[in-house]
Amino acid sequence: MKVTDTIVYVGVNDHEVDLFEGQYQVPNGMSYNSYVILDEKTAVMDTVDAAFGQQWLNNVEKALQGRRPDYLVVQHMEPDHSANIPLFLEKYPHVQVVATAQAFKMMNQFFSLPSDIQQMPVTNGGELALGTHKLTFVCAPMVHWPEVMISYESEEKVLFSADAFGKFGALDVEDNWVDEARRYYIGIVGKFGMQVQNVLKKAADLDIRMICPLHGPVLKENLGNYIGLYDTWSSYRPESQGVTIAYASIYGHTKEAALCLAEELRKNGTTVAVYDLARDDMAAAVADAFRYSKLVLASNTYNAGINPFMNDYITRLAEHSYQKRTVGLIENGSWAPMAAKVMRGMLEKCKEITFAENTVTLMSAMKSENEAQVKALAAELR
Numbered sequence: 382m383k384v385t386d387t388i389v390y391v392g393v394n395d396h397e398v399d400l401f402e403g404q405y406q407v408p409n410g411m412s413y414n415s416y417v418i419l420d421e422k423t424a425v426m427d428t429v430d431a432a433f434g435q436q437w438l439n440n441v442e443k444a445l446q447g448r449r450p451d452y453l454v455v456q457h458m459e460p461d462h463s464a465n466i467p468l469f470l471e472k473y474p475h476v477q478v479v480a481t482a483q484a485f486k487m488m489n490q491f492f493s494l495p496s497d498i499q500q501m502p503v504t505n506g507g508e509l510a511l512g513t514h515k516l517t518f519v520c521a522p523m524v525h526w527p528e529v530m531i532s533y534e535s536e537e538k539v540l541f542s543a544d545a546f547g548k549f550g551a552l553d554v555e556d557n558w559v560d561e562a563r564r565y566y567i568g569i570v571g572k573f574g575m576q577v578q579n580v581l582k583k584a585a586d587l588d589i590r591m592i593c594p595l596h597g598p599v600l601k602e603n604l605g606n607y608i609g610l611y612d613t614w615s616s617y618r619p620e621s622q623g624v625t626i627a628y629a630s631i632y633g634h635t636k637e638a639a640l641c642l643a644e645e646l647r648k649n650g651t652t653v654a655v656y657d658l659a660r661d662d663m664a665a666a667v668a669d670a671f672r673y674s675k676l677v678l679a680s681n682t683y684n685a686g687i688n689p690f691m692n693d694y695i696t697r698l699a700e701h702s703y704q705k706r707t708v709g710l711i712e713n714g715s716w717a718p719m720a721a722k723v724m725r726g727m728l729e730k731c732k733e734i735t736f737a738e739n740t741v742t743l744m745s746a747m748k749s750e751n752e753a754q755v756k757a758l759a760a761e762l763r
């Protein structure tokens with residue numbers, strides 16, 4: 382598949398993967414992208430997941446049209462992109478491998494490569510001329526591993542962005558880019574907002590006409606929109622006004638209060654996303670907490686603590702640097718409700734959290750006073 386006349390897509394679609402990175406549900410599969418640049422010299426940009434070695438090699442061979450590859454550029458050592466480095470070097474032992482020093486170190490950790498491989502270590506700002514095409518390498522530490530670099534090709538103004546601007550989903554399935562890109566970004570890179578901001582600052586000086594990520598489609602239009610979303614996500618600003626309600630309930634009474642709140646909010650035109658933390662996709666619930674300006678956590682008390690699913694959820698939010706949001710609390714308990722206190726305590730390490738003044742406290746089941754509390758919380762959040 383041509384990206385341009387001289388850049389060819391040689392990646393693969395994976396519909397067999399059950400959990401991406403061992404935890405993310407990917408109902409539409411995954412793409413592992415790789416590209417070939419054809420010029421006086423040829424460069425292959427990254428490899429693909431181990432399961433697709435032969436298919437990828439065939440794609441590369443076809444794209445090269447009988448030529449030999451001169452360079453293998455390794456932007457990221459995560460195995461879904463690097464697993465086929467040994468296979469590639471077995472077939473093309475003369476190739477110069479271009480990567481950061483830290484990537485070479487990881488290469489030797491992951492693989493037992495021959496000692497005579499041709500290494501070309503690069504640092505930030507390093508360049509590689511292929512003919513009319515010229516790659517400039519920009520180090521992007523922790524976006525989302527420390528060895529990551531992205532590559533700017535100045536002839537066609539293409540940014541090879543490594544995992545940035547990637548998404549879940551194979552390329553042969555139509556879906557909503559922003560939802561699957563947000564779930565991917567928040568889950569995988571979300572913790573490293575400051576590092577993403579640093580890369581965006583470096584990229585602001587570049588004239589970018591096209592973004593070639595390691596997952597998801599090549600982005601050719603409305604690049605300002607995608608870059609703007611990355612700026613929003615990495616600065617932890619809400620993307621939209623709205624409320625995410627995440628609940629964990631054993632017998633259904635806390636759920637009832639959560640759904641009652643959702644109804645109250647919707648009545649007034651507030652956008653609401655509701656998640657059952659025991660049953661719905663936790664990564665989607667985390668992504669929507671970042672998407673919307675407000676969050677309500679509803680949990681039953683559990684052994685003087687909170688429901689284990691809520692515990693997992695708040696732990697994930699805190700790990701992803703959740704911040705700059707308003708949070709409301711709904712708790713339930715049959716003898717000593719503690720959930721609101723525990724949830725509040727868990728979020729205290731998060732920056733710039735404003736707690737709603739109204740807390741809903743159920744003593745086992747919804748009563749008329751709880752309905753009044755729910756209405757008061759809704760009034761405060763809308």
Ligand SMILES: Cc1cc2nc3c(=O)[nH]c(=O)nc-3n(C[C@H](O)[C@H](O)[C@H](O)COP(=O)(O)O)c2cc1C
Pocket residue numbers: 629630631632633634635636681682683684685686713714715716717718719744745746
């Ligand atoms: C294993 C277990 C531990 C619980 N621990 C407490 C507790 O420490 N304090 C309390 O008040 N209620 C506790 N409860 C009771 C529930 O929190 C309470 O019945 C609540 O109303 C359940 O809400 P739900 O209908 O949303 O599941 C516990 C329940 C279970 C099953």
